[in-house]
Amino acid sequence: MATSNEAEKARHALRRRRRLRQVLGAVVCVLVVIGLASVISGGVRLTASLFDDTEEKEEFELRLQTLVSLDPEPFDSLESANRARLLDAAIWSVxxxxxxxxDTYERDEVGAMYLPTLDIDRAVASLYGPDFHFNYETFTDNGLTFQYVPEKNAYLLPITSVNGNYxxxxxxxRREGSTKRVTVGYLDLYGSGEIVFDPTKLEPAKYMDYIFTRSGDAYYLTAITESEMKAESQTGSVSSGGAQAPVAPQDQVMDNVASALPESVAPAQSGSASESATTDPASAPAE
Structure with missing residues (x-):
């Protein structure tokens, strides 16, 4: 009888151990599945982050904002570019x-602002590279004259809000060896004849490729070429080579300029541009 009871107890103990092993096995399986899911999910996120260049795109958009707004003509090198347009973009970038x-910048008697060439040098080096330099002098671009004042080492800026349309x-x-080919879509904020306050709803009017070449640890603009990417429809209003209407970022910038002027000179702003700069249609900055 005792032997029978002992045998029954042994069978119960065996069943308990089996159930315990089954439970532990199920727990281990669940943990393995969770672990695999976590690893796969982490791998997917890591892969996505490696190929996500959104932040880099935003950085290039910021660097190119003023230059694109002026719609520069294509060029194979900075030496063959329209240097007046390059300098114009650097000034507006500052x-x-x-x-x-x-409001901290010095101004003349009518409120026009003096922009030191030291500030321009930093903007030039940031976009075109530290080895590219301008020989500063009075120049005209996009219908505006920028008067260079040697005794102040500064440009006397025209008071205007008209400065581009893209x-x-x-x-x-695309990375191509030591260069990056940045395909830029031109958003025409005034193409429909009305101001567009949400550029995300716009399709580019045209595309251009901006070539950035590596120098040291950074990439700098060295060329602009026609892009293989084409807009679905293009009109005469998006032809290259000249800006035709104000672009929102410049309007906002120049509103800040106007708000910093003394109230007594505000009515005279329309004429101060011609009074504060010497017109020199043939001049353009040279290296």
Whole structure:
């Protein structure tokens, strides 16, 4: 009888151990599945992050904003580019980056702002590279004259808000050896004849490729070429070579300029551009 009871107890103990092993096995399987899912999910996120260049695109859009707004003509090298257009873009880049502190700059008797060439040098080096330089002198671009004042080492800026009609959207970035080919879509904020406040709803009017070449640890603009990417429809209003209407970023920048002017000179702004700069249609900055 005792032997029978012992045998029954042994069978119960065996069944308990089996159930325990089954439970432990199920728990282990669940943990393995969770672990695999986590690894796969992490791998997917890592892969996506490696191929996600959204941040880089935004950086290029910021760097190219003022230059694209002026619609520069294509060029194979900085030496063959329209240097007046390159300098014009650098000047507006300084204005844009310092839009919150424009009231700290020196002004003339009618409120026109002096922009030091030292500030321009930094903008030039940031986009075109530290080895590219301008020989500063009075120049005209896009119908505006920028008067160079040697004794102040500064440009006397025309008071205006008309400075371009495009906004950039970087479509793709292709690495080709030591260069990056940045395909830029030109958003025409005034193409429909009405102001567009949400550029995300716009399709590019045209595309251009901006070539950036590696120098040291950074990439700098060295060329602009026609892009293989084409807009579905193009009109005469998007032809290259000249800006035709204000672009929103420049309007905002120059609103800041106007707001920093003394109230007594505000009515005279329409004429101050011609009074504060010496017209020199044939002049353009040279290296």
């Amino acid at each position: 204005i844009q980056q310092n839009s919150d502190s424009l 906004s950039p959207r970087v479509m793709q970035i």
